[in-house]
Amino acid sequence: MKKQLKNIMQIVQFRYFLIVVLFITATIQFLFMTGNVRGITYDIQLLQLAPETIRSVKTVEDTVKTERERDNAEKSVEPVYVFNEEVADHRTAIVTSVFDIVLDVRRETKDDTIEKKIEELKEGLKDITEAQNSLSISNTQLEALLTIDEELLIHTKESLAQIVTNALDRPFRKDQILTIRNEIDSKIRQQSTIAEPLLNTAITLGRAAIIETEVLDEEKTALRVRQAREMVEPTRILQGQIIVQEGELIDREVYRQLELLGMLDTKESLKPVFGLLILIFLQMSFIYVVFDRSKKPIAKRRNELLVTTIVYTLCIVMMKLMSIVAVNFDVIIAFLFPTALATMLIRLLVDDRIAAIITVMTATSAGIIFHSGYAAVLQMDIALYILFGGFAMLYFMRNLEKRSALLQACGILAIMNILFISFYLLMSQTGYGLTEVGFYFTAAVISAVLSGALTMGLLPFFESAFGILSTMRLIELSNPNHPLLRKLLTETPGTYHHSIMVANLAEAACEAIGADGLLARVGCYYHDLGKTRRPTFFIENQMSGINPHDTLPPQSSADIIIAHTTDGAALLRKHKMPQEIIDIALQHHGTSLLKFFVYKAKEEGMNVDESAFRYPGPKPQTKEAAVISIADSVEAAVRSMKEPTAEKIKKLIQSIIQDRVQDDQFDECDISLKELKLIEDVLCTTLNGTFHSRIEYPK
Numbered sequence: 001m002k003k004q005l006k007n008i009m010q011i012v013q014f015r016y017f018l019i020v021v022l023f024i025t026a027t028i029q030f031l032f033m034t035g036n037v038r039g040i041t042y043d044i045q046l047l048q049l050a051p052e053t054i055r056s057v058k059t060v061e062d063t064v065k066t067e068r069e070r071d072n073a074e075k076s077v078e079p080v081y082v083f084n085e086e087v088a089d090h091r092t093a094i095v096t097s098v099f100d101i102v103l104d105v106r107r108e109t110k111d112d113t114i115e116k117k118i119e120e121l122k123e124g125l126k127d128i129t130e131a132q133n134s135l136s137i138s139n140t141q142l143e144a145l146l147t148i149d150e151e152l153l154i155h156t157k158e159s160l161a162q163i164v165t166n167a168l169d170r171p172f173r174k175d176q177i178l179t180i181r182n183e184i185d186s187k188i189r190q191q192s193t194i195a196e197p198l199l200n201t202a203i204t205l206g207r208a209a210i211i212e213t214e215v216l217d218e219e220k221t222a223l224r225v226r227q228a229r230e231m232v233e234p235t236r237i238l239q240g241q242i243i244v245q246e247g248e249l250i251d252r253e254v255y256r257q258l259e260l261l262g263m264l265d266t267k268e269s270l271k272p273v274f275g276l277l278i279l280i281f282l283q284m285s286f287i288y289v290v291f292d293r294s295k296k297p298i299a300k301r302r303n304e305l306l307v308t309t310i311v312y313t314l315c316i317v318m319m320k321l322m323s324i325v326a327v328n329f330d331v332i333i334a335f336l337f338p339t340a341l342a343t344m345l346i347r348l349l350v351d352d353r354i355a356a357i358i359t360v361m362t363a364t365s366a367g368i369i370f371h372s373g374y375a376a377v378l379q380m381d382i383a384l385y386i387l388f389g390g391f392a393m394l395y396f397m398r399n400l401e402k403r404s405a406l407l408q409a410c411g412i413l414a415i416m417n418i419l420f421i422s423f424y425l426l427m428s429q430t431g432y433g434l435t436e437v438g439f440y441f442t443a444a445v446i447s448a449v450l451s452g453a454l455t456m457g458l459l460p461f462f463e464s465a466f467g468i469l470s471t472m473r474l475i476e477l478s479n480p481n482h483p484l485l486r487k488l489l490t491e492t493p494g495t496y497h498h499s500i501m502v503a504n505l506a507e508a509a510c511e512a513i514g515a516d517g518l519l520a521r522v523g524c525y526y527h528d529l530g531k532t533r534r535p536t537f538f539i540e541n542q543m544s545g546i547n548p549h550d551t552l553p554p555q556s557s558a559d560i561i562i563a564h565t566t567d568g569a570a571l572l573r574k575h576k577m578p579q580e581i582i583d584i585a586l587q588h589h590g591t592s593l594l595k596f597f598v599y600k601a602k603e604e605g606m607n608v609d610e611s612a613f614r615y616p617g618p619k620p621q622t623k624e625a626a627v628i629s630i631a632d633s634v635e636a637a638v639r640s641m642k643e644p645t646a647e648k649i650k651k652l653i654q655s656i657i658q659d660r661v662q663d664d665q666f667d668e669c670d671i672s673l674k675e676l677k678l679i680e681d682v683l684c685t686t687l688n689g690t691f692h693s694r695i696e697y698p699k
Helices: 002-037 063-075 086-108 114-131 139-147 150-168 174-190 196-209 218-231 252-260 271-292 298-326 341-349 352-369 380-396 405-427 434-466 471-477 483-491 493-513 517-527 554-574 579-587 595-603 623-639 646-662 673-690
Strands: 081-083 214-216 242-244
Touching: 002 271, 002 298, 002 352, 063 218, 086 114, 086 139, 086 150, 086 196, 114 139, 139 196, 150 174, 150 196, 174 196, 242 252, 271 298, 271 352, 298 341, 298 352, 298 434, 341 352, 341 380, 341 434, 352 380, 380 405, 380 434, 405 434, 471 517, 483 493, 483 517, 493 517, 493 623, 493 673, 517 554, 517 579, 517 623, 554 579, 554 595, 579 623, 623 646, 623 673, 646 673
Parallel strands: none
Antiparallel strands: 081 214
């Protein structure tokens, strides 16, 4: 319970540490990048001369100009008029109705006085005259209608109706009404069938009957207006478009466009700053999730987090410095940036997954830092340049264990950079001279060389500063020419051979359970280094057949055997070996009991305190140390068997593992019973291949 509580506290404390480190990293990144997203602004007043040629930093819609053009398009739309064929019939019917009413009044008021007839006629025509604003018939005209011969009245009616019908039987608009009325006036005067007394009345009725025959179709006109407005594309100020040339006057239109683009000091937008904050938050969130969910020990996670954030921050600083001096050059010097620096360092010091995340983050940040002001959101050519270079190193060069392999890696990176530069130059619409093309290809090679050189230079610093044991460092430590391994070989050849055999077993077992096989192998090489202090007290080095323990008390023998772990750790510390190797030397026996000397002491009648016959520990803290402790015992035990068989080897391995479990030797590492079973199977397979039966050759 106490151990679980301790682990929970460690995780909680690590999360606080993780948040603090990421907050500091995010703050530094924001401070370095905020100037690149604020955009270009000018302190310009209306009606002054432009201090330089000003281009648009983004693409925006000029809503004012768009609306102006749409209004112009609307004004240019011709109204839609429709010819109404029914107008002629309707207006002719009105004319004939007047005469019909006159005839009816005449018949109904034969015996009445003329005054009464006129009043009756006015009343009969009231609806028509009120409905027709332009129709006004005088009393004289009404009297003429009532007194003229009925036959002449009928002829006038028919002639006037025909004239009105003919006049309205063609399309004309409201502005042509006066012309048509004048025409009908002339025709009436020329018509012989119209009686002279009724001429003025006919002219009055004819002119009143004329209205426009082409009527505005508001629905169709509105549709045309809407279509005309919709056909006008939004007017945009394009990114990179020249707003005003150097020395030209900043008139109201130019000033309005600069204001719209937010390129005036008084119109600076905070939106890009908030966008940058969101980007940084997303980047830090990825790192947080990866490290928070990592199953590695807390101490290792803490170191790897610091390395990751420092490398990333270092790249940000480098890019910022390059962007500051870039304004002094006509070429894009960002192509000189070591594209795979972050990828290589993180891959060697942490792991592939973090390296991939940092590659994407570095490329994204580079796109913002090297933003030229006329790109959309990111300077995509630089972002893709770093992205392709980083992933090329990550996936095409899987083995960077040897420092010499970096040369090959840099060669492949240079080829990838050159290919991308070729793509960039071919896709660009700009014409480049030989000097510029030569610079860009040279920059691609320099970028690759810088990636390798800076990795080589910075790697030892990170390894020593944070105690990180990289793959490359492990390969160097596995070199048989290492002074400590030469010491082991020359002074304790039996132990050296034993260490090699244990290394083979431990590496295979670690790889089977997902642990670090290379660390286990190298740890095995040095785990028994303490035996070089008293080599003859260990059976594998007793070439003469004389065993010094035969003449020593059991306690003294146990002390000498036990001391080889601490002696080895002291010697490793003296040579400044990595802590992981020192831990394996101390932990590979844990706190196990030297049973042989306990039994010997009991046989001699001694009062035995078992704690004095136990290794000081600590118990294995990692899977690698646990595997090495099993492989060490198994190799020694199998080698001492007279006639090893597969069945004997299996039972021996099972008993050793079971003994370790019952002795609580694995309580402080996160190895499971399932993994112990896998270790057992791998050790059986490997040892059966080593101790297989051989053909007996004839003498």
